[in-house]
Amino acid sequence: MARVVIVGGGPGGYESALVAAQLGAEVIVIDTDGLGGSAVLTDCVPSKTLIATAEVMTDLAGAADLGIAVAPPTVELAQVNHRVKLLALAQSHDIATRLTREGVRLVTGRARLDGPGRVVAELADGGTETFDADAVLIATGAAPRTLPTAQPDGERILTWEQVYDLDEMPSHLIVVGSGVTGAEFASAYQSLGIPVSLVSSRDRVLPGEDQDAAQVLEDVLTRRGMTVLSRSRMASVARDGDVVTVTLADGREVAGSHCILALGSVPNTAGIGLEEAGVRLNEGGFIEVDRVSRTSVPGVYAAGDCTGVLMLASVAAQQGRIAMAHVLGDAVAPLDLSVVASNVFTSPEIATVGVTQRQVDAGEVLAEVITQPLATNARAKMQGIVDGFVKLFVAPGSGSVLGGVVVGPRASELIHPVAIAVTERLTADQVAQTFTVYPSISGSIAEAARRLHRA
Structure with a gap:
């Protein structure tokens, strides 16, 4: 049985642990701050929980346009933040429970490499423990960047x-x-x-x-x-x-x-024995990895924000999964950033996948571009949506969908059919011929695709 030691319990760490356990490895996760990492405890989950409350306030602000009289709502920020932190802790607990159920050993402590195949953990309850490993995955994440002239005080x-x-x-x-x-x-x-x-x-x-x-x-x-x-x-x-x-x-x-x-962010890579073990870092301190998450040292892998590849929880998780598949001999599909869907959770949301307008404008990619405003969508009119659009990038010859942008409420959900089209190399005609519900916001995706049809 192969032994895998994972340093860090964020998405890159816990998702890789689940894969490794599924593939029959002995898995040890050493974590400092709590399972889920910053994504669950201080970043993605908390911020999107806060944003969920903000979305309700946005809807209430537009209620009068729909014929609903609403007294000016008030926000109890302490209560909002109490819910945010409770939800984050609950999610962290769920992850820990799942890992334990799958046979993963969880160790609370601060870990460092002691050579390529050895990890030393300074345990939270005192003492140290040394782990020899067939493979090590570093998933220590990143922290908020500050400046000497802009130091946080935690209050204002x-x-x-x-x-x-x-x-x-x-x-x-x-x-x-x-x-x-x-x-x-x-x-x-x-x-x-x-x-x-x-x-x-x-x-x-x-x-x-x-x-x-x-x-x-x-x-x-x-x-x-x-x-x-x-x-x-x-x-x-x-x-x-x-x-x-x-x-x-x-x-x-x-x-x-x-x-x-x-x-911005700085990687949590200092003082954990990486350079002493021969792991190569770039000028920003991020761990250099290839498309299967290998570092410069055989047997040492890295995933997530500490690599600086693309700071998304989904990418961290995929890097971790790929690493474990590579370590344990499962089928491996190297990381492909060209098909990563991402979202900005503003109001309205902005979701993107694949080829970008910047690449097209720079002549790096040849593509036809079509933009379909949401203001003409029947469902959008019913819901009082006036801002936003769907944009598709399509290859001129084959008609394959190369990329897309969605701007509007719940763009994070609407980008998925575009991401499928990009990943599976569907044509605009295939997207256009797929039934959509009427009325629906997603109908604008099909409408944009229909406008790209060439007889």
Whole structure:
């Protein structure tokens, strides 16, 4: 029986543990902070739980347009955050229970490599334990990036992991960083009724996303009252009593009651024996891996945010699964980032898969592009949806669907048929000829595909 030691209990760790156990290995997971990692305890699950509350507030804000009179709703932030943390802990408990049921040994402690095939754990209850392994998987994740001039205090200057300790509603929230994390929190807290200023060093919100989609989001956010400070680089963040001041590089100042720092992530790879064991890190400290999650050292694999490949829980889990299949001799399909679906949980949501508008505009990919606005969709009209669209990218010759973008409520659900089309190389005609329910928002996907038909 092969022995696999997994360092880290996030999606990359616990999903790989389940695969390894299924394939008959002896599996040990060494984890520090709780099963599920930051994805479950401080990042994805908590933030999307918060966003679920924000979505209800957004719906209530538009209720009058549907003929429903609603008294101005109020938000009890302490209660919201209490629910957020309870749900995260429950999800972590469920994961631990599942792993134990599958025969995985769970060890609470801080682990480090002691050579390629050995892991030493400093146990939470004292002492150390050494594990020899046929294969080691590193899945230690990443942590919020901070700067010397912008240090969180856990009270009014916060990372995204610290916001769930807030008991009172901020009177004015400043979010520094307009990437996915910054945009999601800015959108959510605005929906909860908090005045928000979003500081963006780039010329628009979500600079890494589809430009048309990002423009829709920015238009919606500003229409709802958000102040978006574009091309405004943060120089420092300081607190004086109940006032937090963000100083910009050009000397301007933005004052508020609270500030969230959304400055990116740094990998949790320091001080765990990686370099001493010969594991190669890049300049940012991320572990270098190939498409089957191998590091530079035979028998040592890595998965998740600590690799910097693509910081999504779904990618972390897939990296872990692939690693275990490779280790234990199962069929392996190397990681293919061209078919990864992702979503930005703002209001409206932005979901993408496959080829991007940027690739098409740069001439890297030849594709026909069609955009179908949701405003013409019958179901969207019934629900009062006015913002959003479906965009498809199709190969000119074969008609194969190469990629897509969905902007609108529940885009995270609507992107799935497009992701299937991209993964299975379906043509636009095949998508168009598949029955959709009438009326439905997904009908706009088929409508966009029909517009791409060539006789």
